[in-house]
Amino acid sequence: MSTQEYIDSGILELYVYGCLNTSEIEEVNKMAQQFAIIREEIMVIEKSLLLLSSSVAPRLSGKNYEVIKQHIFDSQPKATPIQPAEKAQIKLSQYLGWAAALLFLAGTIYFYQEGLTKASTIAKISVEKVKLNKEYTALQSKNQVNEDVLTIVRDVQNTVVPLAGQEASPTAVAKVYWNQETHTVYVDGAGLPEPPEGMVYQVWALKLNPLTPLSIGLLDNYKKNENLIFPLHNVIEAEAFGITLEPAGGSASPTLEQLFTLGKV
């Protein structure tokens, strides 16, 4: 298509009207960039419309110029006092419009910045949440253990045997909860001093006449067991319980010099 044919198509008139879509506008822009004759044509069309619309306007009073100018330059950066009512030729609705626009802008900026702050806050909270989640899980399992302990302590089927401190450690105390149905013993070792390195508490079920000790287990992993409640199984017969301190791994028979606690059923 020649430039003349392009001009004759009538697209440039529609361009100046503002009747074209984005891709058509782009096309005209490209043609105008390339060809001076098209730029000329656009300007003449524009001029004719400018003259036409001007010619049909009512007489333009000079006061409009003053009012607009005053408004534009008085409402710019320098702070202006509120105009007296009789001077305010521009209606309140116009101020409201601008106030709304400014508010909107301020709001946009505020929320943008707020958004930035929020983003970092969200990141912090996420980290916090992971931490809390871990803590929660830990607490949950701890709570479970505590409940288990409570269940043991409250269980009416359990025979409670307090073990008192002996010569080797007069202040030591322990408690044994013995469920004779399930043959399980729970030893509460919270009142025992922490065993030295390389040593372990060993629990004995005793028959008194004649005195016959039977090892029922070790209080292993003393440091890891936070509640210091140790379950021991298969305790069928006992008239008393005793706890001795033995070398790691336990002994075949109790070292009586190291008898820490003892209690009769």
Added chain:
Amino acid sequence: MTQEELLPLIYKKDDKAFTILYDTYAKSLLGVISAFLKDQEEAEDALQEAFIIIWKNIETYDESKGRLFTWIVTMARNTAIEKLGSKNNTTNIKNLTTDNFVHLLDSYGAKNTKIDTIGIQEFVKKLKPKCIKMIDLLFFKGFSQQEASEELDIPLGTMKNQNRNCIQELRTLLQLS
């Protein structure tokens, strides 16, 4: 002054820039606004409003989207339509397609006759009725091509050609060739 010469001056946004902008477009915008608002005081209110909007938003004008003139006219037209709508007067909106810019000329009467445009007004009245209708809808009233072709009941392609001829006719009358 061409748009290319005008824009750098306007972007300075000083007194001089405003005066140039006003001198170039105010009358034309009042003409477009008057196509919607017959009451002169209302039209002038809208002109003031539109100019303030244009001035404050001039930086958002994007040359790749069309002519400055087109952008400015659109802003003024929108202001007028908004004002017309806010009056909530449905008859006004209905009258939009029956009135046209030549009727405006007849409505002013002697007191409003403008010496500087008397000649042009005489030429404008010589435009073919079909052309007056077409230019009125597409330019003054801001109809889309589709809307105008339906209103005029002619196909889009035909309208495009006829419109070109109408503007040619206007240019001849205005001695702009």
